[in-house]
Amino acid sequence: xxxxxxxxxxxxxxxxxxxxxxxxxxxxxxxxxxxxxxxxxxxxxxxxxxxxxxxxxxxxxxxxxxxxxxxxxxxxxxxxxxxxxxxxxxxxxxxxxxxxxxxxxxxxxxxxxxxxxxxxxxxxxxxxxxxxxxxxxxxxxxxxxxxxxxxxxxxxxxxxxxxxxxxxxxxxxxxxxxxxx
Numbered sequence: 001x002x003x004x005x006x007x008x009x010x011x012x013x014x015x016x017x018x019x020x021x022x023x024x025x026x027x028x029x030x031x032x033x034x035x036x037x038x039x040x041x042x043x044x045x046x047x048x049x050x051x052x053x054x055x056x057x058x059x060x061x062x063x064x065x066x067x068x069x070x071x072x073x074x075x076x077x078x079x080x081x082x083x084x085x086x087x088x089x090x091x092x093x094x095x096x097x098x099x100x101x102x103x104x105x106x107x108x109x110x111x112x113x114x115x116x117x118x119x120x121x122x123x124x125x126x127x128x129x130x131x132x133x134x135x136x137x138x139x140x141x142x143x144x145x146x147x148x149x150x151x152x153x154x155x156x157x158x159x160x161x162x163x164x165x166x167x168x169x170x171x172x173x174x175x176x177x178x179x180x181x
Contacts, residue, residue: 041125046102049127050118053144057104057118064102067121071096080131083151087143089129091121099123106132110146118144 039045043059050057069091070077081091102120109116112134120130131151133141141151 038127039125040102040120040122040127046104046120046122046127049120050104050106050144054108054146055106055118055132055144056108057106061102061104062117064100066098067101068098069094069096069121080151083131083141083143083149084129087145087148091129094123094128097123099128109134115139 038049040049043061046061047057047059073081073092073095077091084091100122102122104118104120106116106118109132115136116132116134118130118132121128130144131141132144132146133139133151142148143151
């Protein structure tokens with residue numbers, strides 16, 4: 001029995017087609033680097049996002065600032081990002097990036113008439129994360145959905161400074177209170 005190992009034109013063409021498909025798939029299929037995002041360029045888009053969770057908010061944000069997602073997450077940011085991941089976001093792909101933080105006063109939070117805010121983190125016009133929180137001494141923080149898990153700040157960092165570490169991109173503060181200078 002004689003077996004021919006020579007390559008014919010059909011085999012070569014088939015291999016080239018398979019290689020082209022594999023290369024195309026590598027470049028065209030998302031690699032999960034950035035998780036889901038929602039439009040947040042305009043005030044209307046941000047308010048529509050909050051409305052999709054049942055929140056009513058004042059039309060104008062109470063606060064707008066540029067913040068930097070730390071390049072290296074400390075315990076606070078790691079715990080905060082766990083909450084983000086639970087609601088379908090992930091801040092790790094944005095580590096070291098500057099984004100805009102919008103803080104809206106929620107006007108219909110149940111059993112809490114005042115002092116509840118929604119914080120939205122926006123990067124390149126898309127909402128990449130955030131939370132709903134009360135600034136009261138016995139306040140709370142949770143994801144955008146009213147029934148989402150509450151964020152618990154690690155006890156080891158509650159008394160730490162609220163300013164970013166100089167020149168490192170690291171931070172030691174509440175994730176929604178970071179501010180660039």
